[in-house]
Amino acid sequence: MIRVPVRWRGRAARGVVLAGAGFVVATWLDMEPQPLPYVVWSVVVLATAYLVIDTVDVPAVEWEQGPQPTDRVDEASSDLRVLSSHVQSDQPSDAVAHRLVALARARDPGLGETVRRELADTRRLAPADIDRILTRIEDVP
Numbered sequence: 001m002i003r004v005p006v007r008w009r010g011r012a013a014r015g016v017v018l019a020g021a022g023f024v025v026a027t028w029l030d031m032e033p034q035p036l037p038y039v040v041w042s043v044v045v046l047a048t049a050y051l052v053i054d055t056v057d058v059p060a061v062e063w064e065q066g067p068q069p070t071d072r073v074d075e076a077s078s079d080l081r082v083l084s085s086h087v088q089s090d091q092p093s094d095a096v097a098h099r100l101v102a103l104a105r106a107r108d109p110g111l112g113e114t115v116r117r118e119l120a121d122t123r124r125l126a127p128a129d130i131d132r133i134l135t136r137i138e139d140v141p
Contacts, residue, residue: 015046083130092124100133107140 004012019042026033079099086096097119105112115133119125 011050015042015050018042019046086125087127094119094123096125096130097122100130100137104133104137104140107137111137111140 019039022042023033023035023038026038082095082099086092097116100119101112101116104115115136118133122129
């Protein structure tokens with residue numbers, strides 16, 4: 001057996017009383033209401049009224065910022081562009097050195113300073129040197 005909550009039983013009782021009183025008033029005023037359409041109209045009006053009443057005291061919805069993405073897709077593609085530019089350029093910039101130092105500092109600030117000192121005067125890094133530095137950075141726990 002389905003148990004109807006007290007709140008809904010009270011609402012239904014008040015709705016029936018209100019609709020019955022409206023029907024009596026409409027009959028008393030000689031409006032000649034028809035019972036079936038009047039019942040359908042009463043159900044629609046009461047349901048709409050109860051929906052409005054239920055939404056009045058609900059707090060407004062606020063959007064929250066979700067967590068920042070943790071993947072490095074954009075950063076990795078940027079690193080690849082910097083590395084490709086460094087290898088192909090006649091006059092390479094020190095962007096690769098800055099990226100390597102930033103990676104080392106993120107793992108260990110002491111290692112970051114060591115890598116910065118090693119790369120201070122270097123303009124072009126050989127792929128073997130880049131690999132060696134990256135291996136040192138990856139070996140830091």
